[in-house]
Amino acid sequence: MEAQIDEILRKNQLSVTGSRKRILELFLASNGALAHGDIEKKTGEKFDRVTVYRTLQTFLEKGIIHTIPTPDNSVLYALCKDNCTEGHHHDNHVHFICRECGKTICLADITIPEVKLPGGFLPHEYQMIVTGLCKECR
Amino acid sequence: MEAQIDEILRKNQLSVTGSRKRILELFLASNGALAHGDIEKKTGEKFDRVTVYRTLQTFLEKGIIHTIPTPDNSVLYALCKDNCTEGHHHDNHVHFICRECGKTICLADITIPEVKLPGGFLPHEYQMIVTGLCKECR
DNA sequence: CAAACGCATGCAACTTTGTTGCAAAATGAT
DNA sequence: ATCATTTTGCAACAAAGTTGCATGCGTTTG
Numbered sequence: 392m393e394a395q396i397d398e399i400l401r402k403n404q405l406s407v408t409g410s411r412k413r414i415l416e417l418f419l420a421s422n423g424a425l426a427h428g429d430i431e432k433k434t435g436e437k438f439d440r441v442t443v444y445r446t447l448q449t450f451l452e453k454g455i456i457h458t459i460p461t462p463d464n465s466v467l468y469a470l471c472k473d474n475c476t477e478g479h480h481h482d483n484h485v486h487f488i489c490r491e492c493g494k495t496i497c498l499a500d501i502t503i504p505e506v507k508l509p510g511g512f513l514p515h516e517y518q519m520i521v522t523g524l525c526k527e528c529r
Numbered sequence: 530m531e532a533q534i535d536e537i538l539r540k541n542q543l544s545v546t547g548s549r550k551r552i553l554e555l556f557l558a559s560n561g562a563l564a565h566g567d568i569e570k571k572t573g574e575k576f577d578r579v580t581v582y583r584t585l586q587t588f589l590e591k592g593i594i595h596t597i598p599t600p601d602n603s604v605l606y607a608l609c610k611d612n613c614t615e616g617h618h619h620d621n622h623v624h625f626i627c628r629e630c631g632k633t634i635c636l637a638d639i640t641i642p643e644v645k646l647p648g649g650f651l652p653h654e655y656q657m658i659v660t661g662l663c664k665e666c667r
Numbered sequence: 668c669a670a671a672c673g674c675a676t677g678c679a680a681c682t683t684t685g686t687t688g689c690a691a692a693a694t695g696a697t
Numbered sequence: 698a699t700c701a702t703t704t705t706g707c708a709a710c711a712a713a714g715t716t717g718c719a720t721g722c723g724t725t726t727g
Contacts, residue, residue, distance in 0.1 A: 406694050408704065427684085439706050444685065446704095460598030462656060466684095487650055498650075504642040506657070511664035512625055518600060519644070520656040526649035544723055546675060565713085577677050582714065584675090604713095668727105675722075684713070693704070 392419060403453040410438045410446050415455075424459050424469035424486070424495035459486050459495060462522060467495050485519045491528035530557060541591040548576045548584050553593075562597050562607035562624070562633035597624050597633060600660055605633055623657045629666035 396415045400407050413434055417425060431443050447468060450456040459467040469486075485501040488494075503517045534553045538545050551572055555563060569581050585606060588594040597605040607624075623639040626632075641655045 406703065408694070410705075440684090441686085441707085442705055449704095458600065458602060460600055460602055460658065462596060462598050462654070464596060464598060464602060464604045466602045485644060485646075487646070487652075490653065498647065501644055501646065503657075504644060506623055506639055506642060506659070508623075508625070508639065508659065509636065511667070512659075513662040513667045514625075514659050515628065515661035516600065516659070518598075518658040518660075519641075520598060521644070521646065521650075521652050521654070522656075523653035524651040529649070529651045544674065546723070548676075578713090579678085579715085580676055587675095670725105670727090672725080673722105674724090675720105677720080678718090680716090682713100682715070684711100686711070687709085689707090691704105691706080694702085695700105696702100697698100697700085 392416065395419065399455060403455060405449065405453065410434070410442050411449075413437065414443070414446050414450075418456065418468075418470045422496075424467040424497065427466050427468070430468075459520070460518060461488060461495070461520065469495070469497055483517050485521060487525065488520060488522045489525040489528055490522055491524055494525060496525065530554065533557065537593060541593060543587065543591065548572070548580050549587075551575065552581070552584050552588075556594065556606075556608045561635065562605040565604050565606070568606075597658070598656060599626055599633070599658065607633070607635055623659060625663065626658060626660045627663035627666055628660055629662055632663060634663065 396412050396419070397407055399415060400411060405411060414430060417430060417433060427443065427447065430447070431440060434443060447456065450468075451458065454471055456468045457471050459469060461467055483503045485498045485503060487496045487498055489496075503519045506517075508514055534550050534557070535545055537553060538549060543549060552568060555568060555571060565581065565585065568585070569578060572581060585594070588606075589596065592609055594606045595609050597607055599605055623636045623641060625634045625636055627634075641657045644655075646652055
């Protein structure tokens, strides 16, 4: 894992620092999405709030992670797949949020179906969120 | 419109008060979605911030409005269709958010296409957001 | 239509969340 | 090891959202 983390950072021309390693580690460990609060709690002892904000911001810009809008308007972040590049994301898969345990899962295999928009609308990015119960909670 | 507003409130067993009337009026006038900030600005003189929060909260609980998650994680609210009831919403239409003017439009005619979820997941609610350029801004 | 009850509002204080500027420390290149 | 650059932590601040309580308004009842 250590090596994987280093590679991700190097590939994105980011210096390898403690907070970046730790936060990436968290993302790799949980194969779901993390709220800012989650990250802050798990790193709170070691890193400043501000550092967490800035690290996430950096990862977003580099396309390492992406945000997931949720119905209750909390902020969630998740790792992007390899083919995400700076500026343009290719994470158009469906996100599932469990009502019970609150966990957010990237359904990487499920691509968002096409929809026909009324004339005049020029679509750019699609997001789809499904809420319900996950395997464990049903 | 006055009558329509009264009816909505009565139907939901809510007392007819100034702030509720005004906020409903705003929703009816803009046939898109409103951010909390929008509402606060347009009513700021007359009502307290706290009242706006509580009014929106009440409307949410009664199923008069629903929230729309946006890619930049701001909070948007929009009127529900008539058949929304307390607890269970039926607003599964697509929402379009314009990158340019920021306006959010309910594409009430476009229903969210079905997706097959991996085994074990029990879906409850679907949300779909498309960002891009609207008719005016393209 | 008046009185009384209960709910909604405004205010103040507070918590949480996110941002900015700057000095100190850590990182990577030489 | 040294130096330039980037990252971090701190402090202070700004914005967003919450809570408790006293007052006032809307609704109901007689």
